[in-house]
Amino acid sequence: xxxxxxxxxxxxxxxxxxxxxxxxxxxxxxxxxxxxxxxxxxxxxxxxxxxxxxxxxxxxxxxxxxxxxxxxxxxxxxxxxxxxxxxxxxxxxxxxxxxxxxxxxxxxxxxxxxxxxxxxxxxxxxxxxxxxxxxxxxxxxxxxxxxxxxxxxxxxxxxxxxxxxxxxxxxxxxxxxxxxxxxxxxxxxxxxxxxxxxxxxxxxxxxxxxxxxxxxxxxxxxxxxxxxxxxxxxxxxxxxxxxxxxxxxxxxxxxxxxxxxxxxxxxxxxxxxxxxxxxxxxxx
Amino acid sequence: xxxxxxxxxxxxxxxxxxxxxxxxxxxxxxxxxxxxxxxxxxxxxxxxxxxxxxxxxxxxxxxxxxxxxxxxxxxxxxxxxxxxxxxxxxxxxxxxxxxxxxxxxxxxxxxxxxxxxxxxxxxxxxxxxxxxxxxxxxxxxxxxxxxxxxxxxxxxxxxxxxxxxxxxxxxxxxxxxxxxxxxxxxxxxxxxxxxxxxxxxxxxxxxxxxxxxxxxxxxxxxxxxxxxxxxxxxxxxxxxxxxxxxxxxxxxxxxxxxxxxxxxxxxxxxxxxxxxxxxxxxxxxxxxxxxxxxxxxxxxxxxxxxxxxxxxxxxxxxxxxxxxxxxxxxxxxxxxxxxxxxxxxxxxxxxxxxxxxxxxxxxxxxxxxxxxxxxxxxxxxxxxxxxxxxxxxxxxxxxxxxxxxxxxxxxxxxxxxxxxxxxxxxxxxxxxxxxxxxxxxxxxxxxxxxxxxxxxxxxxxxxxxxxxxxxxxxxxxxxxxx
Numbered sequence: 001x002x003x004x005x006x007x008x009x010x011x012x013x014x015x016x017x018x019x020x021x022x023x024x025x026x027x028x029x030x031x032x033x034x035x036x037x038x039x040x041x042x043x044x045x046x047x048x049x050x051x052x053x054x055x056x057x058x059x060x061x062x063x064x065x066x067x068x069x070x071x072x073x074x075x076x077x078x079x080x081x082x083x084x085x086x087x088x089x090x091x092x093x094x095x096x097x098x099x100x101x102x103x104x105x106x107x108x109x110x111x112x113x114x115x116x117x118x119x120x121x122x123x124x125x126x127x128x129x130x131x132x133x134x135x136x137x138x139x140x141x142x143x144x145x146x147x148x149x150x151x152x153x154x155x156x157x158x159x160x161x162x163x164x165x166x167x168x169x170x171x172x173x174x175x176x177x178x179x180x181x182x183x184x185x186x187x188x189x190x191x192x193x194x195x196x197x198x199x200x201x202x203x204x205x206x207x208x209x210x211x212x213x214x215x216x217x218x219x220x221x222x223x224x225x226x227x228x229x230x231x232x233x234x235x236x237x238x239x240x241x242x243x244x245x246x247x248x249x250x251x252x253x254x255x256x257x258x259x260x261x262x263x264x265x266x267x268x269x270x271x272x273x274x275x276x277x278x279x280x281x282x283x284x
Numbered sequence: 285x286x287x288x289x290x291x292x293x294x295x296x297x298x299x300x301x302x303x304x305x306x307x308x309x310x311x312x313x314x315x316x317x318x319x320x321x322x323x324x325x326x327x328x329x330x331x332x333x334x335x336x337x338x339x340x341x342x343x344x345x346x347x348x349x350x351x352x353x354x355x356x357x358x359x360x361x362x363x364x365x366x367x368x369x370x371x372x373x374x375x376x377x378x379x380x381x382x383x384x385x386x387x388x389x390x391x392x393x394x395x396x397x398x399x400x401x402x403x404x405x406x407x408x409x410x411x412x413x414x415x416x417x418x419x420x421x422x423x424x425x426x427x428x429x430x431x432x433x434x435x436x437x438x439x440x441x442x443x444x445x446x447x448x449x450x451x452x453x454x455x456x457x458x459x460x461x462x463x464x465x466x467x468x469x470x471x472x473x474x475x476x477x478x479x480x481x482x483x484x485x486x487x488x489x490x491x492x493x494x495x496x497x498x499x500x501x502x503x504x505x506x507x508x509x510x511x512x513x514x515x516x517x518x519x520x521x522x523x524x525x526x527x528x529x530x531x532x533x534x535x536x537x538x539x540x541x542x543x544x545x546x547x548x549x550x551x552x553x554x555x556x557x558x559x560x561x562x563x564x565x566x567x568x569x570x571x572x573x574x575x576x577x578x579x580x581x582x583x584x585x586x587x588x589x590x591x592x593x594x595x596x597x598x599x600x601x602x603x604x605x606x607x608x609x610x611x612x613x614x615x616x617x618x619x620x621x622x623x624x625x626x627x628x629x630x631x632x633x634x635x636x637x638x639x640x641x642x643x644x645x646x647x648x649x650x651x652x653x654x655x656x657x658x659x660x661x662x663x664x665x666x667x668x669x670x671x672x673x674x675x676x677x678x679x680x681x682x683x684x685x686x687x688x689x690x691x692x693x694x695x696x697x698x699x700x701x702x703x704x705x706x707x708x709x710x711x712x713x714x715x716x717x718x719x720x721x722x723x724x725x726x727x728x729x730x731x732x733x734x735x736x737x738x739x740x741x742x743x744x745x746x747x748x749x750x751x752x753x754x755x756x757x758x759x760x761x762x763x764x765x766x
Contacts, residue, residue, distance in 0.1 A: 047401055
C-alpha cells in the first residue's frame, strides 16, 4: 500500500521563548515490510536540521532555535510503501512458551523484557498477566489474548491520562489512549517473558465508517518477538494484528524512547499545541 | 505519409525523448501507442487535426503578447500535436524533487525575512541577499499569512544529453503558462481520444480547483466564504489571456487596480452593488507595481494602501511580497545548499552548474571561456538579455565582457546544455526540436504538483531558447499512471 502522511504540530507560547532544542522522531524507517519513499521534515522558524541514528535504530532529526519566538511549527510529509507481513489465515502459532527461556538469554532482547520508564513490572501486574495467559502454551496466542483483553475491557478516553501516565496507573484504572494501552500490553507481555517493544507511528483507517480509534493523531502499538518468525505488531487500541495499513516511525522500550517530538526551551508553557495528522492512500 | 513519417527522422547527438540513441533507434516503450497513432495519420487527417487545433486556439482566444515587436502584438502560441510523454516512475522523482525545492525556498524566504539563520551560519553570503533588487527590506519581521511566501511556483526543468532532469530556474513571482497546459489538454483529448484513454494519462483538469483552494486557505476571515480576486495589470499584459482564463475557471472576479480601493486597512472591490471586502488577491503583477504609495510611485496599475492592509493582516496576497529573491539566478546557485541546511537532505533534482560572476575566480573563468557558456542576467525572465557564447559574434561577446566587468553581481554563466529533443512537426516533416518542461506547484494547506506541466519547444532549428517570447511553441505533457 502506498501511503502519504502529513503530520503538523504547532506550539504557541504566551510569551516569547528562546534557546529551544528539540529532537524529532518523525522520519519513517525502511524495513523489510516498509519502504520510506520520501520524507520532508520542516521547522519554522527556519533553522538548520541535522540527523543521527539513535541506539534503537531510529532516525532522529534535531535542531535548535536560539532566538526568541512565540510559535514553533513542525511539519512532516512522508510517502511510505508498505507490505503486509502477516498472513491472516496463517498466524505464527506454534512457538511454545517454553522456548522463551532461551530468548531470555539473548542480549538484544534484554531491554524488551525488563521494566522501563513507563512500564512497571510489579506483583499485581504479574498476577494479572498469569491469569491472562491462562493455559495457553503458545507465545503468539498469549500475546493475542493480552491484546484482546485490553481492547475489550479498557475504556478508550482522551484526556483522562497524560503523557506521564505509567503502566501501573493504566492497569489500575483500565482507561486511557493508545499510548497507555500499549504500555499496559508491554507490561503483561514482559511479565510473562515475551520480549515486547513500543512502536510509534500512524495507520490508515481503511474501514468504511472510519471506526478505528486513534486515527488523525500519532498512534502507538506494540511488537512482540516470536522466536523464528521475528517481530509481530499488535494494536490493543483497535484489536488488530498490524498489517500494511500501519506505518512505523520508530521502536523502543516505551514512549520515552520514541516520542515524536521532545525538547527543552526557556520560557513559559505553551498556551496551545495543535496536532494535525492525516494519512491518505495514494495510487500505486 | 503512411510509409512512416518517422523513417527519415534523425535523433542526432542529443537525448531524444521518443527514441533510444543508437542505429536501430529503439522506441521508448511509453511512446509506443502514440507513435503508432501518429504513424497511421495520413496527410489529410494530420492537416485536419492541425487546423482544428489552430481554430480552437483562436476561438478561445489563447494568445500571448510579444513585447518589442511592431507587427500586431497578439499571437497564437504555436502548438505541436505530438505529446510529450513522461512515465509514472520518472514523474514521481520529479514530483518529490519539486516539493522538496519549494519547501526549501519557502523556509529560505521565511528565514531571510526573519532571523536570517542561513546568513549567520555563512551558508549564503549576506551581500548576495541584500543586493538583490527583489529583496524587500520593508517586510522584514512581517508574518505572511500561513507563513507561506510562494503559493504558486513554476520551475523550469530541462534534460541534459544523458536524459537527467535538472532544474534550470524557479519562478516564484507570477509564473504563467498553466492556461496553455489546460487548453492543450483539451485539444489533445479531442484530437486523439482513444489513444489518450488507452495510455492512462493523469488528469490536469483539477488545477483551477486546487488553485482556488490554495487561495481560500490564505483568507484572514475563515468564518465565511473567502472573497478571492485575480488582480491583472490589464489587457496589454503578455499573459492577459491566462488571467481571464483562470479567473473564469475558478469562478472569481478578475480586477484591475482601479477596481479595488483600500480604506482604513481593508481592501474592497467596487461592484455594482457597492463595496465588497476582499480577502485574498491572486495578483499577477510584480511587487513593484502593486502599491504606488509603498513601492513604485509611478505605478498606475496598483492599489494605494494595499500594502498597509497586507501588513495589517487584513488581506492576503498570492504570491507573497518579496518572493523575487528566490527567482534571482544568483540565489538559484545556492538552492542545493538551502535544501541541505533547512531539510537536512540532499537535493533530489540536480541544478545546472552555475558560475557567479560576483565571485572573483568564477568571473575570471567566465571571461576566459565565454565561447562555451551561456551568460544570463540574474534578474530577467522570459529569455531576454542572454548570450549563448557559441552562437555569438565577437562584438557581442566583448559587449557582454564589458557588462560583466561593470556589474558582476548581475550576471551568471552556465555551461551550454544540449537540451533533450522531441519529434515535432515542422513544415509537414518530423524533426527533433529542443524542449523543456515547466511544472506547476501549489502550496496551500499542503503541497500539490499538477501531473505534467507546460512542455515548451524551440521551433527554430537548433535553437536552445524555448521561451514563448522568443518564438517557442508548446506541447501537451502526458504523465502516465504507471
